[in-house]
Amino acid sequence: MYNSYELNESVRRALDLYSQSMIKIAFAYLKNIADAEEVAQEVFLTYLQKHPVFENSEHEKAWLIRTTINKSKNMLKTGWFKSRNPVPEDLSYLPKEENDVLQAVLALDKKYRIPIHLHYYEGYSIQEIAVILQSKPATVGTWLARGRLILKEKIGGLEDEEICL
């Protein structure tokens, strides 16, 4: 059990260490920074309310990412989110190559998009992604392969690249 001081400190530390990862995974899901930040904030409030006990910092990060994904899914399901017609996030400030790659990934179906994000941005292996997404490693491997194939068709590359298991 945490006391309020410890909880306070652990939330602050998690904010410093993992807030960017959480916003980015939520952004990969929702394609909107404002929504992504809102989701990340909710996750931290959940963290405060549940104050879960973690085995290590990796466990803590995985929990935060898993919770961010769940909350992003929930937001996607909400009526107001479905009914709105958001302006696409302006990423024109990014270099062209990066912008193209990012837009191509965001255009993927989310079942491919999230494993690709977790692998290419967070550096998780298929096994780790399978744990986070609560899926079989083979399924995750298939999603990654198909996602890369689609991306290859769009932007080329990836032929010699190996997915780290």
Add this chain to the structure above:
Amino acid sequence: MKKSVYKSAMSRVKTSENFKEETYQKVISEMEKTSQTNQINQKESLKMEKAKRKTLTGWTVGIAACAVLSVSLFAMNQQAPTINNPNPSEVATKPPTLGKVAVNIDGVISEVSEDGKSFKIGDLWVEVTDKTELGSKEPTAVKPSEELLGKEFKVGNIVSGFTSQDISTGKVAADVIYNNIAPQKDDTANPPTTGKAVVNIEGEITEVSENGQSFKVGDLWVTVTPETGLGIQGPTAAEPSEELLGKEFKVGNIVSGFTSEDVSTGKVNATRIYNNIAPQK
């Protein structure tokens, strides 16, 4: 796609600069809310506990009262059949333990005959004959004492008795003399109903301690302890009134009392406070 391109692109995506701080503030305020809610919940649960306890106490008292009533009723019903209906003749022979006697001679003797056998009460001359009974013969009557039934009938005695004769004739023979009480002879024989109480604390309060339990009279600090008696004791003492024995000791009050301790020490505990009178406003 190269890993580094996607990672670089995602890293460059702009997020709110003050996200961390805002989130942190939100988390802190949420923590405060939670702690307040917990406190309220604790209070509520405490209230609930108290309410439950009150309910429980109420039920307990109610059930206990019902039990007592039930036992009483049961006991009364148990006793009822065992009561023997007394024989009417027994009732007649056993009078009740309380009763009245017929009195038609009652008053103060204003005149006594020379032989001392007759006396006058009001306009009625009453003669005491050999047949006159002295004292009540009722079974519950107390034995007549010399004080209540004097042997001699004297002027001023208070007499009560009964005659079966017609008192309107102005002269009757007494059947019974219940009382013949001599008046109180001398006031000096009985001590006066006044008394003195020992007083060694007396005067006006000039100072009172912060807790109100000590006061200063002259040079003497007097402390009123839980052992201190309040009011005047004794058979002739009047019931202490709020006016004569105020609850608070205030500067200006007139106080009298007694202490068994040495007043020369300058500080004593009062054994008894007789009066604590507020000054006239």
